[in-house]
Amino acid sequence: MVLAMVPALAGCTQTVGGSAQSAAPGGPSDERSYGYADNRCGLLEDSTVAQTLGADNVVRPYSGAVCQYVLDREKDVVDVVFAWFDSGNLDRERALAGERGAQITDTVIERHKAFLARRDGIGVACSATAAGGGGVLSWWVQYRHRNNVDPCPDAEKLLSATLKSDL
Template sequence: MRWRVGRIFVAAVGTMLTVAGCAQTVDGNAQRALAGVPDPDRNYGYVDDRCGLLSDDTIRVTLAAENISRPYSGAVCQYVLFRGEQTIDLTFSWFATGSLDRERSLAAERGAEVTELVVERHPAFTARRDVTGAACSATAAAGSGVLSWWVQMRDESGGNPCVDAEKLLSATLQSDL
């Protein structure tokens, strides 16, 4: 008897078993498969006085800020944080029927430096654009659409706001209600 399993051949004769196989070397780096958005039915909107499922205090702690205020909440939430002498503007948005490709195209059209990444198993990207201060958004496919955190260091040209935007995006994707 012979069975073929992939490239391995097995031959059984009486009580004796013979196994033969072959190997092949493949170039490249191993990567986890992305089977689409891991949470297609999840809602990341404004719920129970939380934007993106995060409380104001969670946002403050995540970015190591001393103070936080939220001047606007709704379809888009805006925050002002104070970290030492630094003033940081934040904006959270979740578009229930949005598309990651559309958001990426818009960021590129506006002259942003787009970097592809994966955050908490979600396809994502950052978009860095320093016009009125160091600014970056981190955007991911989530639920039925896309969510995004925009971080801008007010009146600063240095620093890396993408780190803070990614932290908020990760915290949002990990959050539970």
């Protein structure tokens, strides 16, 4: 009985040509604008930011060149900042984060080269940064008065949501 199944399984295979490719160095289209528009920052609505991080409440006290958010999540207050530098450079941002003492982790987010930059201090903070729109996109997350939480997964989730919305 097993021998009869083997030929059937072999008939279901398919060969796909080409070769695997690593992350695209340029990221999303250079034509894309990630700036503040239509009451959204980084293509995300405030409700999407809150939902992505599981927040009960979100306030955006500033929108412009950067967008600042304050989120309430259970017992935590979380500060979040989105920035898009339309003429930025991923290597330059990575070098600056390193010069400021951040722990750098290279990664790939939604098929785009990126890095996480974590700094411990008064409230641990992390940014997730990737190339996009001819520049760089960055989401920064900091928990107020908490040093025992890793904010990098939250920063990565927000950057992923932004890059997914560009598809």
